[in-house]
Amino acid sequence: MRQQPVIAVVGPTAAGKSDLAVDLALRLGGECVNADSMQLYRGMDIGTAKLTEAERRGVPHHLLDIWDVTVTASVAEYQKLARAVFDAVEVPVLVGGSGLYVRAAIDELEFPGTDxxxxxxxxxxxxxxxxxxxxxxxxxxxxxxxxxxxxxxxxxxxxxxxxxxxxxxxxxxxMPSYDAVYPSVQIGLEVPRPVLDERIELRVARMWQAGLVDEVRALLGQGLAEGRTAGRALGYAQVIRFLTGEWSEEQAMTETVRLTRRFARRQESWFRRDPRVRWLPYDAPGILERSLALINS
Incomplete structure (x- = not known):
């Protein structure tokens, strides 16, 4: 069992987790480990707000783009992959808003068989x-x-x-317990709900401008609609309904915003239940230094 803690940056979507994780990795000589279940999929870039190579600023990022869109997500498989990275990396910085994936990586979590x-x-x-x-x-x-x-x-x-x-x-x-397999320092980014709602609406608009519809159209040729996990991802499922003529483009955008806001509330509730998460305002002055102080305390 590793002695140095895993650093985790968690919280709702559109809170700024990815940028803070890169900042922390740069300061600590660390490497980022993805804990966003949809960023595991190849080609799902715009709709998941996956950092570009330039935005990663030279920091190695693990567990991005590892599955085809036809693969059904497996938390058990993710757990194995994440723990292999933890064991190989000196300072892993786990980052993402998929609560079950964060817990599977860090905590005791059993995966019963299937029939x-x-x-x-x-x-x-x-x-x-x-x-x-x-x-x-x-x-x-x-x-x-x-x-x-x-x-x-x-x-x-x-x-x-x-x-x-x-x-x-x-x-x-x-179901997940708080019994840790890996010691961790978990930093949660909190955003006031009206501000978060506004940030989500802006993010969705930017995704559309960046070419989300074209991204989904290309992924449909790779089997996205048949993907039991990827095909139901926020944004992607709504664009599919637009491209198949079921919805107008405006309906698809509106529903993406509405469902993303609802999802963000569930994310926050999940992480709020974990007493180990140390919360910081997303726009706190000197947030990097404050995060480092939590890690070193």
């Missing part, structure tokens, strides 16, 4: 009846798991019921 037959049966039921009856079943069998999963998140509900049926144990028994 294709059980999964297929539950997914068929989800497709036919929607998530509501499955969620009610989960509430009866594992109230703690149900309380931690959105009632609309059919994929997570199916996974929870699969684990319960396969293992005979509550799914909540496998």
């Amino acid at each position: 294709p037959e059980i999964r297929a049966r539950l997914e068929e039921e989800l497709a036919e009846r929607g998530p509501a009856p499955l969620y009610e079943r989960l509430r009866e069998r594992d109230p703690a798991a149900a309380a931690a999963i959105l009632a609309s998140n059919g994929r997570r509900i199916v996974r929870a019921l699969e684990v319960i049926e396969l293992s005979g144990r509550p799914f909540s028994a496998t």
Whole structure:
């Protein structure tokens, strides 16, 4: 087990995490490790606000562009990859807003097996009846798991019921704990909600101007629409609906803003529950020095 802590920069989307992580890496001789689940995908650059080579300022970045868009995301696989980087890098700076990925990298987190037959049966039921009856079943069998999963998140509900049926144990028994495998210093960037809402709207507008629609069009040729994870990513799923004629372009932009704002609230709630996160205002004067002080305290 490593002695030096992993540094993690976390918080909601559009808070400025990536830039602070690069600043910290430059000062500490560190290397950045991606913890944004959608930046793992090759070609998903504009819609995920992936830093360009110039914006990385020479700092090595790990776990970017490792999966094709047709690959279904696996937190278990990500955990293995992230920990291999931690063990190889002297000062890893973990950065991203995918809370489960951050916890999988740092904390004790168990990944039960899968059963294709059980999964297929539950997914068929989800497709036919929607998530509501499955969620009610989960509430009866594992109230703690149900309380931690959105009632609309059919994929997570199916996974929870699969684990319960396969293992005979509550799914909540496998959910993230605060038992660390790697010591860490976690810095959270907080942004007042009205400011964050404004930043998200501006970011989405800039993504459109930067060519998000063309990016999605190109990725459709690589199987994006069939990707069970990548095809549902914020921005990408909405642009697909525009390109297939289901929505107008204005609808796609409006929905991307609305859903990103909702997602940012969930991100903040997730990280707020972790007592180890030390919060700093995103626009704090001398934020780099203040972050370094937290790391060294």
